[in-house]
Amino acid sequence: MKDELRYIGQKLIANNLTLAEHIVHYEDKKYTKRIEDSGLPVTERIGHRAELFAYFGEALCGETEAVAEKVSNWGKRVAEIAIKYNVSLSDALRTVASYRTIIWDAFTEELEQRQFAAITMLDVSKIIDPLLDKVCGIIGETYEKHNKMLMDIAYTALEELSVPVVPIAEGIAVIPLVGDIDTHRAKLIMEKSLGEGSRLNLNSIILDVSGVPMIDTMVADKLFHIVTALQLTGIEAIVTGIRPEIAQTIVSLGVDFGSIKTQANMQQALKHLGFRQFQATK
Structure with a gap:
């Protein structure tokens, strides 16, 4: 079983860029247009996505603890970039949700050809799903902190106006x-x-x-x-x-x-x- 997970992990690392480029095929056109209109460069988007696929590969190869910290830093960094380009929280999370589908679609046929056990993909999910949950949680927390900062700024300005001298x-x-x-x-x-x-x-x-x-x-x-x-x-x-x-x-x-x-x-x-x-x- 570990050999099968390691094989999938190595495949993810080797094909991370290709998988990242395929995310666009899983996005609806309206969503894709909103991301494009935000001004976030395509190469930068693909680079960040490829990085996350590689982290998933490392986790499947047995580096779970080290990857957890990398994924946390990735989530915070990507959320800050998304905020910078005015990408909504729902759009940011929508992209993350597509990673699971891409991995499943990319390896289902190959797993059948190599006659891997059916439970293999379940084990893959057990490793990757918590990482995806962590990413979503960190992105949500980063957006929440940003919104709170904006509210504090607005509230401070309102307070200043409420006591005019x-x-x-x-x-x-x-x-x-x-x-x-x-x-x-x-x-x-x-x-x-x-x-x-x-x-x-x-x-x-x-x-x-x-x-x-x-x-x-x-x-x-x-x-x-x-x-x-x-x-x-x-x-x-x-x-x-x-x-x-x-x-x-x-x-x-x-x-x-x-x-x-x-x-x-x-x-x-x-x-x-x-x-x-x-x-x-x-």
Whole structure:
């Protein structure tokens, strides 16, 4: 049995390039066109495919443990290349699935001619299938990590936009807050306000919460910490936009806003900071 597996393994290694070139015959035309449109060079595709066939051959020759690491590295490398050329995950996995069929078709007739035992191909599958599963798993993991990285980048950009620091005059800026404030966002607000306050050399920051749907004990506590941190750096913090219904909720919860400077709206806050309304004379 080992001799038969070794024979098939040596055949795979010797004919790996030919087998790789035949993969295209097992692909539907739409899939082939998508791969071609991706810009991935044909020679590079065939080279990577031939490399995997050779690894399968080595595994059948008894080098299973060494091949497992090679296959893992191959899967990661090929997935990164596929991502680079914007090949979808489904298309990347579809190619891997065709290797088993190609090997079976390539050797079925020859096995019959050489009168190998029927169980031989079953043994071939027992060796190659786990390697194919490993490749698919690694490709999937690599795509998942890449997608998570893109999501993290997008989320970071979105977070930056969710806490805009808008300078409106020398030493004065406004942070209009829209949406719910949780622990993570409160930390971001503090970091952004302190960082921009120092960078812009601000004297006052207006925190406008008119777009915050709910201010409960937790949110009030976070605002208190933000205001306190700004005061410790010498920046006056004013909270504006607390709606009447929110004010009622704050009172009913027993939240102490006594140490926080508040103004009804932006106009009053600017007036408090020394701005005056001037009407143009005709």
